[in-house]
Amino acid sequence: MPCTxxxxxxxxxxRLITLSALCAAAAGxxxxxxxxxxxxxxxxxxxxxxxxxxxxSPDLTARTFSEPLAQAIGQPVIVENKVGAGGNIGADxxxxxxxxxxxxxxxxxxxxxxxxxxxxxxxxxxxxxxxLSLIGVSPLVLTAPVGQSGVPATGDARAFLEAxxxxxxxxxxxxxxxxxxxxxxxxxxxxxxxxAPVHVPYPGYPQVATAMLGGQLQMALLxxxxxxxxxxxxxxxxxxxxxxGRSTLAPxxxxxxxxxxxxxNLEIWNAFAAPASMPAPVRARLSAAIVExxxxxxxxxxxxxxxxxxxxxxxxxxxxxIQADTATMGRVIREQKIRAE
Numbered sequence: 001m002p003c004t005x006x007x008x009x010x011x012x013x014x015r016l017i018t019l020s021a022l023c024a025a026a027a028g029x030x031x032x033x034x035x036x037x038x039x040x041x042x043x044x045x046x047x048x049x050x051x052x053x054x055x056x057s058p059d060l061t062a063r064t065f066s067e068p069l070a071q072a073i074g075q076p077v078i079v080e081n082k083v084g085a086g087g088n089i090g091a092d093x094x095x096x097x098x099x100x101x102x103x104x105x106x107x108x109x110x111x112x113x114x115x116x117x118x119x120x121x122x123x124x125x126x127x128x129x130x131x132l133s134l135i136g137v138s139p140l141v142l143t144a145p146v147g148q149s150g151v152p153a154t155g156d157a158r159a160f161l162e163a164x165x166x167x168x169x170x171x172x173x174x175x176x177x178x179x180x181x182x183x184x185x186x187x188x189x190x191x192x193x194x195x196a197p198v199h200v201p202y203p204g205y206p207q208v209a210t211a212m213l214g215g216q217l218q219m220a221l222l223x224x225x226x227x228x229x230x231x232x233x234x235x236x237x238x239x240x241x242x243x244x245g246r247s248t249l250a251p252x253x254x255x256x257x258x259x260x261x262x263x264x265n266l267e268i269w270n271a272f273a274a275p276a277s278m279p280a281p282v283r284a285r286l287s288a289a290i291v292e293x294x295x296x297x298x299x300x301x302x303x304x305x306x307x308x309x310x311x312x313x314x315x316x317x318x319x320x321x322i323q324a325d326t327a328t329m330g331r332v333i334r335e336q337k338i339r340a341e
Contacts, residue, residue: 038285042101045076048272049097049104051090053083057223057306061135061270062105064302065293072289086177088114088121094275095128100282103132103274109181111273112326116333117179118340126326131318132272132287135294136308139243139267140185140221141228141250143236145212157240157259164195164219171197171218174208179340182208182221184329185242185266187336189221189256192264212236223268224249225307242266249309270308271318287315 046069048062062079070077082090087110094104111125123129144151144160150167152159164171175182178201190196197219202208205226211217213235221242222230228250230236240256241247244265247255256264272290274283293299294312303310313321332338 042075047102051087068293092123095123129273130276131315133290134313134318137267137269139241142239173197174217174220177201
């Protein structure tokens with residue numbers, strides 16, 4: 001014989017069941033909102049476009065992410081190198097991609113400086129690219145040759161900058177080209193420190209280091225890995241890093257701020273971005289996956305070996321960094337009247 005509960009008990013049980021169902025629905029909704037829905041995506045391999053050659057720093061970073069990102073989205077991830085114009089050819093390819101399966105790994109110049117220094121650049125980083133995540137940052141290191149006449153024999157930054165002031169335009173500095181972060185950063189340093197060395201562009205940082213070793217240059221801002229390698233051979237001296245404070249990438253090297261250079265916080269960085277035309281839920285899913293990968297201990301260690309302090313910011317964090325750096329570099333470009341050659 002079936003058990004018949006009192007009416008009041010049955011009503012209470014019904015209310016409990018209804019409340020439980022509502023709570024479960026709310027919880028399911030919260031989970032769905034935290035993981036952006038991307039029905040039907042991806043339908044094919046994801047392409048990461050890199051505007052620099054295989055073996056370059058951006059290429060290495062992109063390939064570091066390719067396998068874990070493939071696992072996260074359930075499709076192969078292919079790195080494609082579209083080389084030229086300081087990375088702008090690759091950036092333009094990403095900006096114009098409409099397949100919903102293309103993103104790019106960029107250096108900060110492509111996302112901040114490119115259009116400011118050359119209005120003919122065919123893409124607008126502010127309008128055509130959508131930030132996904134800031135991956136890694138690194139200061140540059142002010143370096144000087146050892147044993148060159150007129151260059152202080154110690155690494156004391158104050159003494160070095162005073163010698164540079166006295167030398168005026170008799171000193172020269174090298175960079176990987178007009179409009180690069182090394183170029184604009186040194187122009188910013190010139191304005192902040194009251195020095196006036198002449199700019200000499202080279203094809204890349206290795207050539208800049210070689211020119212210093214050959215006595216053609218008195219100073220340059222170099223990436224930490226290259227600067228430290230030359231310092232270990234006893235051929236270059238490290239003066240100071242361009243970040244606001246000291247960097248774990250160049251342990252023991254003081255910041256230029258410690259030598260009295262104010263308002264100089266310069267870093268090179270790399271980041272993932274998507275075409276602005278990519279659907280927002282897809283961008284959100286990619287951003288979340290990339291951030292999780294970038295913050296994992298294994299990837300952080302690999303990025304450090306490549307010369308980066310890992311960040312793994314949100315899309316909003318990258319957007320804020322782009323806005324701040326664009327304003328700073330834009331001011332340098334206007335004040336120094338810098339134009340693409």
